[in-house]
Amino acid sequence: MGSDAVLAALAGTAGVGRAGDLVAPEIVRVPSSVGALFPHGGPLAGSVLACEGPAAWSLAAAVVAPSVAAGTWMLIIDVATAHACTVEPEALSEAGVPLERVVRVTADTAGSVHVIDLVIAGLEGFGVVLLVDPGSLTGAAERRLRRRLVDRGAMVVVVRPHQLGRRVTRGAAADAVMSTSVIGVDGIGEGWGRLMSRRVMVSASGRRMHGGRHVEISLPDESTGGVSAPDTWP
Amino acid sequence: MTPPATSPSCRLLTVWFPDWAAECLAGNDPAIVFHRDRVIAATAPARAAGVVVGQRRRMATARCPSALTPSRDIDTEHRCFAAVIDALCDLVPGVDVIDAGHVVLDVKGPAQYFGGEARVITRLVEQVLPGVVPAGVSPPAVGVGTSLATSAVAALRSHRAGHPVVEPPGDTRWRDGVQLIELVATGDVDADTADVLSRVGVRALGDVSALGAAAMSDRFGHIGARLYRLSVGDDPRRPVIHVPADAPAVHRSFEPPLADTTPVIFAAREAVIDLLASPAMHGRICTGALIEFGTEHAESNRRGWFRNEGLTSTALVDRVRWQLDAWVRRPGAITAAITTVSVIITDTADDVGASQRLWGGRGTTDDAAQRAAARLGALVGPDRVTVPEWCGGRLTGQRFAWVPAAAAMHADPDLDRARVTPGGGLWPGAVVRPAPNSVPVHPVAVEVCGADGTPVIVGGRGDLNTTPATVRLAGSEHVVVWWAGPWPVTERWWEPRRRRLARLQVVFDDGTAHLLAVERRRWSIVGSYA
Known part of the structure; x- marks a missing residue:
């Protein structure tokens, strides 16, 4: 190759590409069984995940546990508290979430502060935001959220729990929607034993997940090593 | 890999353009560059109007309303600075680029070649740099020191004095006079550490060296040990011209x-x-x-x-x-x-982690979380921002309480950990793991019936009158596929406010699982395995 041609070729390509485009995307740490659902082996930092179905809470706890255990703080924004349920810290702890790095804020949907403002304020200090049944978000609010999420490299997990007697609302568009269906239970029978875990089929769909992916996992996952009060069954 | 310590004869020259971020973009025009609404650089006209680094955006734009406020462009800064680096590399063999507008070079060899450090500085400032620095960029601050830290401090003083500053070789008094606040400005010490040290009377490197290595290391850990090394001129960092043989x-x-x-x-x-x-x-x-x-x-x-x-x-x-x-x-x-x-x-x-602090206390991520929690409290009210606290108990929803974060979050991670650590002995009769992960704010009343519609009753001996088959809730009926229990528990049997209830786990045909409780023949959902 002639020198002039080389120079021209090199000069023409100078300055192309940013490190952000070139460096491998930052993958959020999740259990390997859940990571198998994602093309990169886990969700990308700055993404929105949604957990739905009868095991939504268990799945969400399993997804966030490794990040919080690694030092990230988690914020739970509980929008549904006024009319339904609240998260039980003991279950989070059993899933491996260190409770000392968990903060919960209960949002009043009738109040003047929009839930998106809470999420954005939370992203200033929390790496993981668990958003419980937030309802629908406007396009502008979602764009604001996404900009901030990408800036912070944080993760938002939207939990849309299956609740008796209530329809599940569709919320913000997620990068990945993980739907759960229970295919079996362990430990419990007709009048004997106790519920130890559930075998859950998780179906993921969303961006870059063409055709959907499925994985069967056990929730709660005993391998997470969560800390809980001593077992003292009657 | 163990980096070699700085030798006493090491001489490092820092060339620093403090306002490069603004001046390479705007030159002679008034311009201010902000980062997180604070001034990080301003051109000479803007500085003349009263703009200073660290000022808030509102104050700076009020001082110089005509100033441009371009976004920071690190790529452009480095592209413009490349010519300066090339010119310096032509003069000396080893140049370390700290940032755009900030380099450090080993001046010992060039000083011997050109006949002294003063001649190297003169050559740099008067001959080399003017030819490559874009128009409108202020003359650089130039400092010479025996380590990276003191060289940076000399450049900082040069910026204030308007002329090059040189740490006299072999004179420890100059180094002893370096204030910790100056090392904060050069990024060698974090502000919190300097603040703690200044409150105990340690304000300069001379104070640090007087305390001794053991005292600094014992009291301030690796930060103290590192500061002591700086105070005696033993900075482990060296220009890259000296590449260790075993370097990865x-x-x-x-x-x-x-x-x-x-x-x-x-x-x-x-x-x-x-x-x-x-x-x-x-x-x-x-x-x-x-x-x-x-x-x-x-x-x-x-x-x-x-x-x-x-x-x-x-x-x-x-x-x-x-x-x-x-x-x-x-x-x-x-x-x-x-x-x-x-x-x-x-x-x-x-790799001590960006979040670690003195004595292993709260780090930056902890502080950021606490600030964000305070901000959320301001938005929704402090009572609505809560953290979990272990209370103990046998019943679901009672073992942990959500308490206001403003009162319960501590400045010490150990205390926070203690707050959520189960303790206080065993609780016989408590629900074993896994705990329900969703708890109704108020128990949801349900009817539990057998196959023939008979209400399920728990007898005095903890037995059921019939097998649970359906659970009716708000007009809908759910078929029970699996069930376990009942598990009776009597709380505070010695007090008038005693409670006697029994719990039952049920799994519905849709896969949902719940923990039911019956008290005074009234069933309710007290937790869900969601």
């Missing part, structure tokens, strides 16, 4: 040679990721690196990069890109395709 390195060769920068950067990216993940870097972070390119005509480009806070893979690839970009754009510098790229780690530091 990666080399990539290209066959055929590459006439495109993009694949070179890609290859460097892969190499850097491998390098930082290598066992040699276990527990350490890269703070200095040497990046070198070669062509098939044996041309090479070699540059050292340094960053106190550490060079991540992204930061290293950024530097590869900046260096390659500048080399390719330099007229006559490259006449053939690229054949090699090498990345050598020349300096490392213990």
